[in-house]
Amino acid sequence: MKLGRLIGKAVLAFAGFMAVFPLLWTALNSLKNNVDIITRVPRVVFTPTLANISYIIGRDSVMTGLYNSVIACGVAVLIGVVLGLPAAYAVARYPNRWAGDIQFFVLSLRFLPPVAVAIPLMVIWLQLGLYDTLAALIVTYSLLTISVIMWLAIPAFQAVPKEVEEAAFVDGYGAYSVFWRIALPVAARSLIGAVAFSFVLVWNEFLIALMLSSSNAKTLPIVASELSQQGMNVPWGILNASVVLLSLPPLLFLGVLSGFLNSVFRQKKT
Amino acid sequence: MSAITCSHVEKSYGATTVIRDLNLVIEEHEFVVFLGPSGCGKSTLLRMLAGLEDISGGEVSIGGKVVNDLDPGDRGIAMVFQNYALYPHMTIFDNIAFGLKRQKVAKAEIQKRVEAVSKTLGLDPYLGRKPAELSGGQQQRVAIARAMIKTPKVFLFDEPLSNLDAKLRNHMRIEIARLHQSLKTTTVYVTHDQLEAMTLADRIVLLRDGKIEQIGSPAEIYERPGNLFVAGFIGTPNMNFIDVTVGREGNGWTLTSAGTVFTIDGPRFKLQHGERAVLGIRPPDLKTAGANADSLLEGTADLIEFHGNDALVIFGSGGKEISALVPTRECPAVNSHVRYTVDEQSMHLFDAKSGASLLRQ
Numbered sequence: 001m002k003l004g005r006l007i008g009k010a011v012l013a014f015a016g017f018m019a020v021f022p023l024l025w026t027a028l029n030s031l032k033n034n035v036d037i038i039t040r041v042p043r044v045v046f047t048p049t050l051a052n053i054s055y056i057i058g059r060d061s062v063m064t065g066l067y068n069s070v071i072a073c074g075v076a077v078l079i080g081v082v083l084g085l086p087a088a089y090a091v092a093r094y095p096n097r098w099a100g101d102i103q104f105f106v107l108s109l110r111f112l113p114p115v116a117v118a119i120p121l122m123v124i125w126l127q128l129g130l131y132d133t134l135a136a137l138i139v140t141y142s143l144l145t146i147s148v149i150m151w152l153a154i155p156a157f158q159a160v161p162k163e164v165e166e167a168a169f170v171d172g173y174g175a176y177s178v179f180w181r182i183a184l185p186v187a188a189r190s191l192i193g194a195v196a197f198s199f200v201l202v203w204n205e206f207l208i209a210l211m212l213s214s215s216n217a218k219t220l221p222i223v224a225s226e227l228s229q230q231g232m233n234v235p236w237g238i239l240n241a242s243v244v245l246l247s248l249p250p251l252l253f254l255g256v257l258s259g260f261l262n263s264v265f266r267q268k269k270t
Numbered sequence: 271m272s273a274i275t276c277s278h279v280e281k282s283y284g285a286t287t288v289i290r291d292l293n294l295v296i297e298e299h300e301f302v303v304f305l306g307p308s309g310c311g312k313s314t315l316l317r318m319l320a321g322l323e324d325i326s327g328g329e330v331s332i333g334g335k336v337v338n339d340l341d342p343g344d345r346g347i348a349m350v351f352q353n354y355a356l357y358p359h360m361t362i363f364d365n366i367a368f369g370l371k372r373q374k375v376a377k378a379e380i381q382k383r384v385e386a387v388s389k390t391l392g393l394d395p396y397l398g399r400k401p402a403e404l405s406g407g408q409q410q411r412v413a414i415a416r417a418m419i420k421t422p423k424v425f426l427f428d429e430p431l432s433n434l435d436a437k438l439r440n441h442m443r444i445e446i447a448r449l450h451q452s453l454k455t456t457t458v459y460v461t462h463d464q465l466e467a468m469t470l471a472d473r474i475v476l477l478r479d480g481k482i483e484q485i486g487s488p489a490e491i492y493e494r495p496g497n498l499f500v501a502g503f504i505g506t507p508n509m510n511f512i513d514v515t516v517g518r519e520g521n522g523w524t525l526t527s528a529g530t531v532f533t534i535d536g537p538r539f540k541l542q543h544g545e546r547a548v549l550g551i552r553p554p555d556l557k558t559a560g561a562n563a564d565s566l567l568e569g570t571a572d573l574i575e576f577h578g579n580d581a582l583v584i585f586g587s588g589g590k591e592i593s594a595l596v597p598t599r600e601c602p603a604v605n606s607h608v609r610y611t612v613d614e615q616s617m618h619l620f621d622a623k624s625g626a627s628l629l630r631q
Contacts, residue, residue, distance in 0.1 A: 163355035166322050167416075171369035172343025185359040 023247075030240035037236045052241035062242065065223030070249065072137040072209075072219060073202045079138070080145025080198050085191065087146070088153035089179055093165070103154060109147045118211040125212060132214045140208060145198040152194035156187040192257050200250050220246055273298045273333060273424055273456035274319065280327030281314055281480070288314050289480035292328070296458065301450050304460045305467040306477035307503070313428055315477070316460045320349050320426050333423045343372065345424075348417035352429040354409045356401035362388075362412055363397040369420045387419045407438045414449070427459040431466065443469060464504055468492070476500055498548060498625035501618055507553045507582055510592050513622065518543040525549055525619075529588020532565040534614045539628045541619075547628060550618035553582065556594035559611035567592055568609040571602050583608060 029037050031048040056062050091099050109117070125136040160183050168178045184191070209219045224242040228234060274296040281289040289311045296302050304312035317323040319330060321342035330337055337345045348369075356365050363384055370380045388394045391411045401409055410430060417425055430446070431439045447470055450457055461467055467474050468488040476483045476491065484496040495501035501509050514525040514532070523541055525532040532549065541547075551567075559566055569585035569592070581601040583594045585608050594610050602608050619628040 161353065161355060163351040163353055164357060166320075166342075167349070167351060167355040168357070168368070169322065169342045170320060170347065170349045171416075171420075172341075172372040174341070174343075177372075182357060186357075188359075 026240050026243050030237060030244045032237055032240075034233075034235065034237050037240075049237075052237040053244075055238055056241045056245055061218070061223050061226070062220070062245070065218050065220040066245070068134060068137070068213075068217055069203065069220040072134055072141055072217075073199060075138045076141030076145045076202055077195060077199045079142040080149045081195055083142075084146040084149030085153055085184070086179070088150045089157050089183055091150070092154045092157035093183070103151070106147045106150050109143060114207045115211075118208045121208070122211050131212065132217050134217050136212055137209065137217050137219070140212060141202045141205070144202055144205070148198040148201060149194050152197065153187070153191055156190035156194065157183055159190070160186045196254055196257050199253055203250050272296060273300065274458070275331045276315075276319075276328065278328035279315075279318065279325060279330060281311070281318060281323065282326045287480065289318075292480070292482060294475060294482065294485070296456060298456055299454045301457045301459065301470060301472045303467040303471035303474050304458065304477060305464060305471075305474050305503075306462065306483075308462060309479075310477040311480035312460045312462075312477050314480075316426055316428055316458060319345075319424070319458060320347055321345050346422055347424045347426055348420045348422035349426040349428065350410075350413045350417050350430045352432055354401070354406075354413045354433075356409055356412055356416075358401055360400070361397065362393060362399055362401065362404070365401065365412055366393075366397075366415050366419055369416065373420075383419055387415045390418075391415050406434055407442060410434065410442060411445075414446075418449075418453070421455075423456065425455050425457040425459075427457065429460055429462070432461075432463070446470065464506070468504075476503065494627070494629060495550075495618065496627050498550075498620045501550050501620065501627075505552055507593055507595060509550045509552050509618070510556075510590075512549045512551070512588070512590060512592075514547050514549045516541050516543065516545040516547050527588050529590070530566055530568075532612075532617075534565075534617065536614075538614075538630055539619050540630055541628065546622040548620045548622050548625075550620060551612050552616065552618075553593045553595040554580075555612055555616035556592075556596070556610040557612070558596060558600050559609040563609075563611040565611050565614075566609055567594075567611070568607065571604055571606055571608045574601060574604055576601075 028044075030052050031050070032043070032046055033049050033051070036043050036046040091102055121136075121140055122131065125131040125133075125140075128136075130136040164186065165178050165182050168182045173181065204221065205219075206221045206225070209217075209222055213219070213222065224239075224246055227238055227242055272295050274294070276292055276294040279289060279292040279294075280287065292315070304315060306312045314323060318325050319332070321337065321340060325338050332345055332347065342349075357368060360368065366384050366387060367380050370383065375383075384397070385394070388397060391414060393408070393411055393415055396404055396408060396412075401412065404412065410433075413430070427446070431442055434442060443466055446459075450470075459466075459470060471488055473485060473487055474491050475485050478499055484491055484500045486494075486496075491500060491504055495504060498511070502511070512527045514527045517524040517526060519533070521535070523534050523536040523539075525534065525547070527549070556567065559568075567587045569587040571583050571585045572591075573584040575582040575584070576598070577595075579598060580595050581598050583596055583602060585592055585594075592610075594608070620626060621628060
């Protein structure tokens with residue numbers, strides 16, 4: 001028994017290390033000069049520099065990319081929440097004969113390789129004169145967030161015991177109040193997961209953003225990828241710094257969400 | 271004025287009819303239990319009263335008002351669900367107060383009423399907790415408190431005790447009986463447990479396949495079951511059924527079965543010579559026979575079930591398995607020969623074809 005536990009803990013620690021170490025190393029590298037990064041022996045002790053980070057932050061293209069990413073992803077997730085959650089609830093609680101088809105259709109958006117979706121979308125936005133605008137990106141990303149949020153929220157709403165909602169009906173509440181006051185808070189834990197997942201998905205999205213933007217609407221992943229194309233010398237420090245910048249918003253978003261979760265579910269002590 | 275009236279009520283899902291042409295009047299202050307095997311439509315009927323299921327046909331009125339198209343909240347009912355259905359994200363206080371908040375009752379008044387109700391049910395120490403922190407019995411009490419606080423015209427209970435363990439179930443059953451005694455609110459209670467039905471009900475409505483088989487007080491249903499189904503459903507251990515042929519003999523009648531001949535005077539029954547009937551005898555009505563008793567059921571005791579004060583003797587007679595409930599001190603040894611007789615007053619007779627009771631009204 002004891003040995004088994006020990007091995008279990010060792011495996012767990014190893015897996016944790018595997019997951020966290022690359023992140024830590026990236027963060028460290030972003031504080032190094034290029035000389036310290038491309039040595040044969042990895043350096044843990046070095047003279048830290050903020051040059052990479054200030055270079056990243058100082059570039060207009062990066063700040064525009066960050067702004068575009070935050071707006072496009074934020075608004076798309078908001079639209080996904082506002083439209084996707086009620087739609088998911090309706091499918092879960094008031095299924096009609098199309099409910100199955102709706103679920104399948106929503107998922108089918110994710111069956112196709114993104115290129116297959118991106119090319120027609122590019123043509124559509126070009127025709128509409130909205131190519132390379134944030135609006136086009138927001139609408140396109142909303143398709144992704146709505147589908148992902150719906151797909152994940154339907155089972156979350158179905159998991160809310162029906163009787164609990166019925167008890168609220170008996171207590172005199174209507175369908176909308178039951179959605180707001182019972183279904184949403186009871187399913188909140190899974191719903192927040194769904195929202196967070198949809199955010200991460202669009203935040204990391206590369207291909208569609210690449211095809212729908214040429215200069216104005218570039219998102220952060222596009223800008224970051226361009227940093228590596230500056231001649232023969234790969235600027236590793238700058239790349240690492242841009243990765244850190246790219247990772248921060250999702251981490252912050254998750255942090256805020258889990259803080260919110262904790263406050264909702266912290267049990268009141270009497 | 272009657273509290274609840276159902277006239278020609280129907281319920282169907284597509285082509286499947288679950289409840290057909292059901293008529294029922296429930297008086298004010300009455301405690302009515304819907305009893306029946308699973309799938310008999312008792313819960314569906316209760317949910318139709320609550321407004322949680324549409325009514326496909328007929329009319330339901332509560333307190334003299336037709337409620338067919340009213341929302342659950344406007345029907346003047348309160349409901350206790352089988353799995354309690356407490357709001358998991360709210361404190362016990364908020365759970366109880368949720369309905370009053372909807373009715374826009376003043377805050378101070380809500381506070382006062384929640385305190386009063388929780389005191390009655392012994393819930394005051396838990397008001398700040400969440401449902402998950404309470405035991406099953408406590409959660410059930412919260413569900414009852416939530417129903418009580420609205421001072422409804424009708425309480426609806428949907429198998430409220432079936433998720434509790436046996437001991438707690440007995441305890442809560444008594445609490446529900448006490449509550450009804452003090453509040454006198456009209457109550458409809460659904461269960462498949464005949465003990466609950468017998469102990470709680472003023473009247474039992476026995477349902478099968480969406481139809482009412484019999485309505486009556488527990489004593490009526492036990493003593494004068496209207497048909498074979500009711501006779502077999504009510505009473506533990508189950509009633510013995512013996513196929514007999516009715517014969518006229520002098521002033522009396524004979525009931526001839528494969529194993530034995532029962533001689534009766536028969537004024538209680540509507541009988542016809544040559545008719546095929548089913549004789550029903552409750553196990554406790556079988557008495558150890560004296561030396562020259564008639565109407566004998568005899569055989570070899572295969573199995574003895576010890577129940578405490580009583581023992582259930584199971585023996586074969588005329589190819590049928592018969593059980594007799596006898597005081598433990600009269601209990602025979604296994605494999606011994608047993609002889610039991612039955613008093614005419616405790617016999618039940620049913621028509622073999624229709625299953626209807628042959629008892630005179």
